[in-house]
Amino acid sequence: MIITIANQKGGVGKTTTAINLSAGLAYKNKKTLLIDLDPQANSTITFVDPHSLEITIFDVLTGKANFEDTIVKTRIPNLELAPANISLAKLERELLGDIDSHFRLKDKIADISPSYDYIIIDTPPTLGIITLNALVAASHILIPIQSSYFALEGTDDLLETIEKVRYRSNPNLKLLGVVITLHDKRTSLGKDTVAQIKKVFKDKVFKTIISKNVRLEESPAYRESIYTFAPDSKGAKDYLSLTEEILKIG
Amino acid sequence: MIITIANQKGGVGKTTTAINLSAGLAYKNKKTLLIDLDPQANSTITFVDPHSLEITIFDVLTGKANFEDTIVKTRIPNLELAPANISLAKLERELLGDIDSHFRLKDKIADISPSYDYIIIDTPPTLGIITLNALVAASHILIPIQSSYFALEGTDDLLETIEKVRYRSNPNLKLLGVVITLHDKRTSLGKDTVAQIKKVFKDKVFKTIISKNVRLEESPAYRESIYTFAPDSKGAKDYLSLTEEILKIG
């Protein structure tokens, strides 16, 4: 299963979900690869020092290297990482005019996907060439939506983009589901938005809601996933429960 | 003064700052224009219904309309809005190959800037053609930085982009300052990051720190700025204090 985590709204928990879902799957003994497709490299800096990287995903997508050359082991058994750095921001210019520029990742991933049970792809907060590559390469898309006013507004554009991708480039792309993130159950805005998200996405909304939990904000600073940084926290319980829901699907 | 609010990290409070700073300036009797340059149109949906718009900033930047045609009044005296909608996402493709594509906003703003004391520009979480237009058109840049681990990592790229813009396209671009947002003073991560931000940006960090305050999250849903939605809240006090600091500068 190749899961792309995408939402062009910024700061909704894409990276936090990518890190803790991929670590969760690894702890459940699934061989997992986390691909960081965000030039901000937030997933990458959680596991390695981005300045120490010789080759990154940018070199793979521009044909200068193979996936095997960039993949690094993490401290978590069963979890490997294909890291990114800022050079990825040049991808749009580099692939201009290339008729199949959004198939680059799909072509390259074919070499390595047989050796993993799950591949998780973290994306930047845009709907440009980088996120298109991730949508074309994926079997499923997971959409994190923050339970706040701005977050619900932008989902039409994302759904439209998914339809366009499905129409010609990736007919098999399925919506894995929508996960509500950064939820604060004390506020009426939180409750209202959850009701609205469920009205729009119906049974595609995961039962697990990820609550706001400061441990989730702290764990990347200590280069850890939530499971070792704060195993008894609400954040660890929420992401474990999401991992188990996803394991039941496929 | 033309202030561009930019940071390619998502969800750090760019729009929340754009809305509440422009409203704050308007309440201080400054004629203010808020320009929404984000295809997500979060600033726009706080004041008007984006589906009711005939002409938007996209039409201005592609030469099909003038600024005057798109500017709408808001319920706040002294505050006008140049709204956006999703069509703005097509700008990158529309301006491809145009040698002075990043001067479009600067050229168009010249017609209207004399009638305002302050122009505030909200930008999307990317460093593409839209944000470049905003940096070339601006006299000052205001950088909101969330006091969290990921937020500090991305500032090198932003500073590099500002230097590139300053070198050829806009030598007068000044850093108005850095404002720390979404701050939670109860956590040690919050305190550590504030210390790091002050170490990097020194006297360019505004004294006002914007604390996390749920009223700031709620007010856009009621189509209001924080000053009328929750006048006694910490959010209103923080943004009023930031407005006063900026008024002292110019």
Ligand SMILES: Nc1ncnc2c1ncn2[C@@H]1O[C@H](COP(=O)(O)OP(=O)(O)OP(=O)(O)O)[C@@H](O)[C@H]1O
């Ligand atoms: N459940 C949570 N509780 C508390 N903080 C959270 C939670 N999820 C994410 N955060 C924090 O919110 C901020 C935004 O999260 P994150 O960076 O994962 O979002 P993103 O969608 O990947 O952002 P971008 O759009 O920039 O890629 C980060 O500082 C993160 O630590």
Ligand SMILES: Nc1ncnc2c1ncn2[C@@H]1O[C@H](COP(=O)(O)OP(=O)(O)OP(=O)(O)O)[C@@H](O)[C@H]1O
């Ligand atoms: N000081 C604050 N206290 C509480 N919530 C806040 C605060 N500032 C912003 N928020 C909330 O955090 C989320 C992100 O803020 P906002 O949308 O303003 O960021 P942004 O940088 O404009 O995001 P994007 O990168 O998508 O444009 C929103 O839901 C907003 O309501």
Ligand SMILES: [Mg+2]
């Ligand atoms: Mg991210």
Ligand SMILES: [Mg+2]
């Ligand atoms: Mg915004």
